[in-house]
Amino acid sequence: MKLKIKRIDKTLPLPEYQTKGAVAFDLYARVETVIPPFKPTLIPLNIIVKVPTGYFFMLASRSSTPMKKGLMVSNGIGVIDQDYSGDTDEVMLLALNFTEKNVTVEKGERIAQGLLIKISQVEKFVEVNKMDEKSRGGFGTTNRKS
Numbered sequence: 001m002k003l004k005i006k007r008i009d010k011t012l013p014l015p016e017y018q019t020k021g022a023v024a025f026d027l028y029a030r031v032e033t034v035i036p037p038f039k040p041t042l043i044p045l046n047i048i049v050k051v052p053t054g055y056f057f058m059l060a061s062r063s064s065t066p067m068k069k070g071l072m073v074s075n076g077i078g079v080i081d082q083d084y085s086g087d088t089d090e091v092m093l094l095a096l097n098f099t100e101k102n103v104t105v106e107k108g109e110r111i112a113q114g115l116l117i118k119i120s121q122v123e124k125f126v127e128v129n130k131m132d133e134k135s136r137g138g139f140g141t142t143n144r145k146s
Contacts, residue, residue, distance in 0.1 A: 003116065004050035008090060012046050012108055024060065024113035027091070033105045035097040040074040042092040043105055045112060049091060051082045058115045059093055065111065070099035073112070 007014065008030055015025040030046035051057045059078030066072050074096035093112045097103045105111050 001052065001116070003052070006048040006087070008044075008046050008048070015047065015114060024115045026062065026110040027059070027093075027112045027114055029105045029107055029109045029111045030090075032107045035071065035095055035103045035105065037097050037100050037102070040094050040096050043095050043111055045091045045093055047091050048085060048087065048089050049080060050085045051080060052116070053082060054118060055116045056081065056119050057091070058117050059091065059112050060115065062110060062113050066098075069103055069105070069111075071095045071097055071103055071105075071111075078112075 005015070012028050012030065015027055017025050027045045027047065030044040033041065033043045035041040035043075045059075049057055057080035059073065059080065061071070061073045072095070074094045078091075078093060080091055091114075095105075095111075
């Protein structure tokens with residue numbers, strides 16, 4: 001697969017897989033960003049992406065980021081739609097600093113990872129008054145058979 005991207009700052013590297021077995025590619029911060037405690041903050045990731053039809057582009061935290069930086073993706077993951085690909089639609093990471101001090105992300109730092117994930121779209125939503133299956137017991141529970 002080929003992925004069409006536009007870099008904003010061409011002095012920064014293209015996204016890249018760090019190992020042969022990596023399933024996600026690393027993304028780089030375009031500018032130095034200071035993230036205050038407990039305030040969701042956008043980090044520009046230096047790319048605009050043309051997501052192929054039938055896929056979505058998912059942003060996720062690098063596994064080391066929470067431990068090393070005290071940062072997490074504030075909304076869990078980022079979902080980049082197929083039609084978010086205009087000439088100024090830069091991909092950004094919404095990061096949350098869960099420490100009590102400012103955290104600085106340096107320009108060029110690998111701060112997120114991206115994945116292309118195959119999707120299917122619903123053709124039609126069919127509303128029913130009752131579901132066929134027995135309820136499991138609600139959120140966070142599983143009925144156990146003894």
